[in-house]
Amino acid sequence: QSYSTKEFFTIYSGNRLSPIHGIFLLQENDKPAAGKLRITRYGDDGKTETFDMETKPGVPAVCRTSLVKPGFVMVKAVLLDKDGKTVRRNWLNNSCIVEFGMGACVAPEKLKQGVTEPADFDAFWRKAKAELAAVPMRVLEKKLVKETGISRIYDVKIAAVGKRPVSGYLAIPRNAKPHSLPIQLLFHGYGVQSAEISESPNAIVFFINAHGIENGREAEYYRKLADGELKDYGFKSAENQIPDTCYFKNMILRNLRGLEFARSLPEWDGKTTYAQGGSHGAFQALAIAALADGISGCNINIPWLCDLGGIEVGRLRGWRPDYAPGLAYFDTVNxxxxxxxxxxxxxxxxxxxxCPPSGVWILFNNLKGKAYMTVFQGLNHAHYPGYTHETASRYTYTK
Incomplete structure (x- = not known):
């Protein structure tokens, strides 16, 4: 047997004391059920409240709250057993807490970043790109690792700034003609891992490793790096005080060099380049879209490192480094x-x-050109048990 929660919601956009109701309906095997829920309310107003509620079959648990300023409230319900202990169930071969969460907002279009961007933001990146340009673009390795019916796939390394090169998997469609294909740059989420092999019959696909490390190695290689040199990368407060020592600086410069390399390939059509990534990969993709000329489009999801200064004004923290001045040069909203x-x-x-929704919405607010954003109710960074992306409530905003 398994439990799940289903939600109903409304997003309200206004500028007064706004009532917000979070409604949870407990079901067991898709039938109404009774139980105890521990409900926690977190808000961009800095308030956190936790309380327990008993539910009856078919009678929802309702969390009533409000906000007095633009921002978000997130509410999470966790199922408890008769002894008040958290209930776990098997979902997708994992033991998971039975829980569900949702969010609501007040006047999100009025949200502004918690800390203003550095006055020398552009000057810093001009200088950083000049440092990259001083290192000649040189292919250190281009090794054929796989051939498929679609493409030839290469493990490549390209000279860049810092101790490591650009590394990644490059897929070029078989029999591609010169000047015939767009470029698709791909970036992965937070972690220490190999780049992934991805291919398309209609594009040059370059999946860039976030760290410039080797690809396709045994698990122990990545574990040692994750437990050693790259442990908690990007989270070290001492490094984040100034932008030149932030871990993310050379990551972004490697990505720019990877773009330069991809555009040097004879198969590139000379005009079309797309960037794509999720979470930590979305941060990288958007940085490339901001710092490089001629990007045609950028597709991102659940973007990370948004509004890092938001915690300074009481907003939901999420999972992110402690705020430090150097991080402002890598804030996705900037x-x-x-x-x-x-x-x-x-x-x-x-x-x-x-990646709390307030930061993502500020990113959307800061975009100057055409943009789409689809928000999903009940979507956590890692899906709640029973959540299905295909059937979740959603709305697409356009600007």
Whole structure:
């Protein structure tokens, strides 16, 4: 037997004391059920409340709250047993807490970042790109690792700034003619791992490793790096005090060099380049869209590192480094205002505890050009048990 929760919601946009109701209906095997829920309310007003509620079959538990300023409230319900202990159930071969969350907002279009961008933001990145340009673009390795019916796939390394090169998997369609194909740059989420092999019959696909490390190695290689040199990368407060020592600086410069390399390929059509990623990969993709010329479009989802200064004004923290001045040069909301291409935020979670919705909405607000953002009710960074992306309530905003 398994339990699930289903939600009903309304997003309200206004500028007064706004009532917000979170409604949870408990079901067991898709039938109404009774039980005890521990409900926690978190808000951009800095308030957190936790309380227990008993439910009857078919009678929802209702969390009533409000906001007095633009921002978000997120509400989470966790199922308890008769002894008050958290209930776990098997879902997708994992033991998971039976829980569900949702969010609501007041006047999100009025949200502004918690800390203003640095006055020398553009000057810093001009200098950083000059450092990259001083290192000649040189292919260190281009090794054929796989051939499929669609493409030839290469493990490549390209000289860049810092101790590591650009590394990644490059897929070029078989029998591609010169000047015939667009480029698709792909970036992965937070972690220490190999780039992934991805291919398309209609594009050059370059999946860039976030760290410039080797690809396709045994698990122990990545585990040692994750437990050692790359442990908690990007989270070290001492490094984040100034932008030149932030871990993310060389990551972004490697990505720019990867773009330069991809555009040097004879198969590129000379005009079309797309960037794509989710979470930590979305941060990288948007940075490229902001710092490089001629990006045609950028598709991102559940973007990370948004409004890092939001915690300074009491907003939901999420999972992010402690705020430090150097991080402002890598805040996704600051990159957003410099993007010139179409941006499609294909998924943003109203209940994302890693990338809170207020920061994502500020990113959307800061975009100057055409953009889409689809928000999903009940979407956490890692899906709640029973959540299905295909049937979740959603709405697409356009600007």
């Amino acid at each position: 990159f957003a205002s410099r993007v010139k291409c179409l941006i499609d935020i294909s998924a943003a979670g109203l209940s994302d505890w890693v």
